[in-house]
Each structure stands twice: as structure tokens, then as C-alpha cells.
Amino acid sequence: SAVISQKPSRDICQRGTSLTIQCQVDSQVTMMFWYRQQPGQSLTLIATANQGSEATYESGFVIDKFPISRPNLTFSTLTVSNMSPEDSSIYLCSVGKGKNIQYFGAGTRLSVL
Amino acid sequence: RKEVEQDPGPFNVPEGATVAFNCTYSNSASQSFFWYRQDCRKEPKLLMSVYSSGNEDGRFTAQLNRASQYISLLIRDSKLSDSATYLCVVNLDKFYFGSGTKLNVKP
Numbered sequence: 001s002a003v004i005s006q007k008p009s010r011d012i013c014q015r016g017t018s019l020t021i022q023c024q025v026d027s028q029v030t031m032m033f034w035y036r037q038q039p040g041q042s043l044t045l046i047a048t049a050n051q052g053s054e055a056t057y058e059s060g061f062v063i064d065k066f067p068i069s070r071p072n073l074t075f076s077t078l079t080v081s082n083m084s085p086e087d088s089s090i091y092l093c094s095v096g097k098g099k100n101i102q103y104f105g106a107g108t109r110l111s112v113l
Numbered sequence: 114r115k116e117v118e119q120d121p122g123p124f125n126v127p128e129g130a131t132v133a134f135n136c137t138y139s140n141s142a143s144q145s146f147f148w149y150r151q152d153c154r155k156e157p158k159l160l161m162s163v164y165s166s167g168n169e170d171g172r173f174t175a176q177l178n179r180a181s182q183y184i185s186l187l188i189r190d191s192k193l194s195d196s197a198t199y200l201c202v203v204n205l206d207k208f209y210f211g212s213g214t215k216l217n218v219k220p
Contacts, residue, residue: 033208042200042212043157092156100145100204104156 002027002095006105013083013112020079021108023093028073031096034066036089037107043092049076083112114139117203119211127219130191134214136184136201146177148186149200151213157200160186191218 003026032049047055055068146163163175174187201211
């Protein structure tokens with residue numbers, strides 16, 4: 001398994017500002033993932049964070065809006081840029097380990113006013 | 114068409130009941146399958162992997178039917194603590210999450 005520390009756990013932000021979410025894993029992992037979960041909805045993959053290369057973004061998500069860093073095998077950040085109320089959501093990081101199993105951080109609950 | 118489809122529920126059952134959830138997936142090339150549990154305002158947590166031969170973990174039994182492309186989860190002797198949303202997850206080129214089935218176990 002994996003122990004994942006994600007912070008902040010929640011934040012309330014003003015529109016037009018940016019928030020950086022951090023994700024720290026207790027062991028080295030190749031793949032880290034960032035998801036968004038709207039209230040009552042399932043998880044939507046934003047991007048896959050690869051160490052040593054640029055993140056791979058899913059359709060509908062762009063680097064300018066959601067820049068990602070992956071400086072080493074235990075850490076990644078996701079920035080939500082130029083926020084609007086539509087960005088209010090839960091953001092989750094996860095890592096893949098073992099037999100394609102994903103383990104999740106506790107999530108960041110973001111509200112944009 | 115969604116990659117993974119689940120009945121959203123809610124399933125409202127009394128303690129001790131047996132309840133079953135189904136999930137269908139669209140791509141026959143899907144490689145691995147899981148059930149995750151998500152409590153309110155918490156992150157998803159792995160409940161069990163699903164194998165072609167079926168697998169059981171205590172009160173929980175998961176089955177995979179590749180021919181019909183569906184996955185099932187059976188919960189026997191439901192407990193109040195089983196109340197949660199159950200997510201069906203399929204791995205192909207990436208992980209695809211169902212929208213979840215909400216279970217409420219009542220005293």
C-alpha cells in the first residue's frame with residue numbers, strides 16, 4: 001500500500017487567484033495521478049504526472065489552467081490557476097502501486113467565491 | 114457511452130440483508146477490475162480487486178463476467194458500517210471510475 005499526504009485539506013479562495021495542492025508519498029512511485037470530483041459525481045482524471053517529463057493531460061484539461069510539477073518520485077503538485085467558481089470541487093491525488101492498484105490522498109476541498 | 118456504468122441507487126436495506134451491485138463496462142480489452150468504497154467526504158479506498166475466477170473477502174464477494182462485460186459485488190449480512198458509495202473501477206489505458214452506487218444500511 002501507500003501512505004499519501006495531501007495538503008491543504010480544504011481552502012476557500014477568491015476568483016482569479018491560484019492554489020497549489022501538494023501530494024507527498026511515503027515511497028517512490030512511477031505514476032502519480034490528479035483527479036477532480038464534483039459533488040455527487042465520480043472521479044475525472046485531470047492528468048498523469050510523470051517524473052522527469054511533462055504531465056499528460058486528459059481531454060478538457062490544459063497545462064495553463066492546471067500546471068503540474070513532479071520534481072521527484074515521491075512528490076507532485078497541482079496548481080489550479082485563475083480560479084473561477086466552476087473550479088470548486090474536490091481534488092485528489094493518487095499513486096499506482098502493486099497490481100495496478102491506486103491509492104488516494106485524502107483530497108483537497110476547494111471552494112471558489 | 115460511458116466506459117463504466119453503475120446504478121446510482123440508493124439501495125436502502127436493513128441490517129443483515131444481502132445486497133448486490135452490478136457494473137457494466139464498454140471495452141472488452143479492459144484489463145483489471147476493482148471495487149472501491151468511498152465514505153461521505155472521504156477519499157476512495159480499495160475494497161477488493163476482481164478476478165475472473167471470482168474472489169471472496171469475508172462478507173464480500175466479487176465476480177467478473179468477461180463475456181457479458183459486467184462486474185458484481187455481493188455483500189452478505191449487511192452492517193451499518195457498510196453504508197457508503199461503492200465505485201466500480203476498470204483499468205484499460207487508464208483508470209475509469211463508475212459514478213458509484215450508494216448503499217444505506219438501516220437498523
